Every structure is written in C-alpha cells, then in structure tokens.
Amino acid sequence: MIAIENLSKTYGKLAVLDNLSVRFEGGRVVSIIGPNGAGKTTMSKCILGIVLPDSGDIKFKGESVLKKHAYRSEIGYMPQIGKYPENMKIRQVIEMVRDIRKDATRIDEELIGLYGLQNMYDKRMGSLSGGTKQKVSAALAFMFDPQVLILDEPTAGLDPISAEILKCKILKEKKKGKLILITSHIMSEIEEVADEVMCLMDGTVKFHDTISEIKQNANEERLSRAIAKIMNEED
Numbered sequence: 001m002i003a004i005e006n007l008s009k010t011y012g013k014l015a016v017l018d019n020l021s022v023r024f025e026g027g028r029v030v031s032i033i034g035p036n037g038a039g040k041t042t043m044s045k046c047i048l049g050i051v052l053p054d055s056g057d058i059k060f061k062g063e064s065v066l067k068k069h070a071y072r073s074e075i076g077y078m079p080q081i082g083k084y085p086e087n088m089k090i091r092q093v094i095e096m097v098r099d100i101r102k103d104a105t106r107i108d109e110e111l112i113g114l115y116g117l118q119n120m121y122d123k124r125m126g127s128l129s130g131g132t133k134q135k136v137s138a139a140l141a142f143m144f145d146p147q148v149l150i151l152d153e154p155t156a157g158l159d160p161i162s163a164e165i166l167k168c169k170i171l172k173e174k175k176k177g178k179l180i181l182i183t184s185h186i187m188s189e190i191e192e193v194a195d196e197v198m199c200l201m202d203g204t205v206k207f208h209d210t211i212s213e214i215k216q217n218a219n220e221e222r223l224s225r226a227i228a229k230i231m232n233e234e235d
C-alpha cells in the first residue's frame, strides 16, 4: 500500500534518512523501532507530507504522494504529543476537525464512546491530563475510518485499560485490511499487536521481518532479546 523509495532527508549536516527503501502492505500492523533519533518520526512525517524529503519518492497505492494533498485524507495520524489550542473544549476540537473533514462519509466514533470522552466534552484541552489528551488524539486518528494509521508511541501515557482498548481497536481495524504503522519502544506491546517489525538505524533499514522470523534469525525465544541481538550485530 505504501512504498518508500530511496528516501533521503538531512537536517543541516545530519543525515536522518539515508536512501531508505521499504514497502508496507494493507492488513498488517508494522512496528517501527530504532534508537532515539533514528528517524522514525521523520519517516512518518515524510509519509504524511509534513516533512519534505531531499530526494526519493513515496508511493501510496502506486502513486507518488510528493507535493500532493488528497491522499492525506486516507491517513489517520496520532502524534507522540498532540498539540491543541489550550482554550478549546474537547467538543470544539472534535467539531473543528469534523468541519475540516466535511467530505468524510464514514465517521467512526467508537473510541469516543469507549473512552467516555462525551462525559468530558466541556473540559478545556489545557486542563486535560496527558493520558486524556492521548485519548482525544487516538479518537481523532481513527475518526474518519482511514485506510492507513500512523501511530507514534500511541500507548505512552495511557493507563493499562485504555492501552488495552487501543490495542483491540488496532487489531480490529487491521482485520478490515488497513495498514497500521506504530512506533513503539515497548517490546511486549509490539509482540501483542505487530505482524512485522521494521528497525531503522543510521537512516536506513537494519531489518524488516515478521516477529517469528526475527526470533528465528536471532535464535531467541524472547522478542526483546532477539531484537537486541540483531541490533548489536556488526554489518
């Protein structure tokens, strides 16, 4: 569904993405891992069109997305830290986003219901706890039933029950054929929801395999050990 081809991005002298090529198919949950600063968020932002690469291409359903906008309505994004106008109430934020996306025909309010956000509609964003803000971000990411979801450390700050709700939602949407990309540092969570793991290191793909392939390749039962072993291998 998404093909990244020879993508490069530098910030000053720092090569964050270095000739990166990778493909992601629908009906899969892919966990994007890698050390802090490896370029995971930068890659996601390139897919979303928030960051423009220096060279290379990104194709969505076979068509280049560079300098295009329409495809973005097919991608739901949950940022690491959602930034919202402090004075706006939850209700107003949701209404504003729905107003921007008036064209949307399919509205999915399941997470609003499961998180009980209606009961907090009159709270201002600036007064919300970090976890509640995350719930608003999650509800917005899934709201327009997008084909692709990009979730940046989605359960960070969520209590265990709320994290569980999100993981169930992710698996439910995957079954509909959606592609879900998740950046996460939590190995147990990756093992629970992901089909594949893509590891970014030094701006390029260190490995991109299914969970069972990773364990097999490293000859380790535990995913965290297997990943640590592969990441520490010399090229």
Ligand SMILES: Nc1ncnc2c1ncn2[C@@H]1O[C@H](COP(=O)(O)OP(=O)(O)OP(=O)(O)O)[C@@H](O)[C@H]1O
Pocket: 011, 014, 016, 034, 035, 036, 037, 038, 039, 040, 041, 042, 043
């Ligand atoms: N707008 C920017 N200007 C300059 N440098 C940037 C910018 N955005 C990101 N970087 C740098 O690019 C590198 C990759 O950042 P990125 O946020 O993509 O990493 P990440 O893999 O998502 O990290 P983390 O696991 O810590 O979230 C970092 O060194 C970061 O400081």
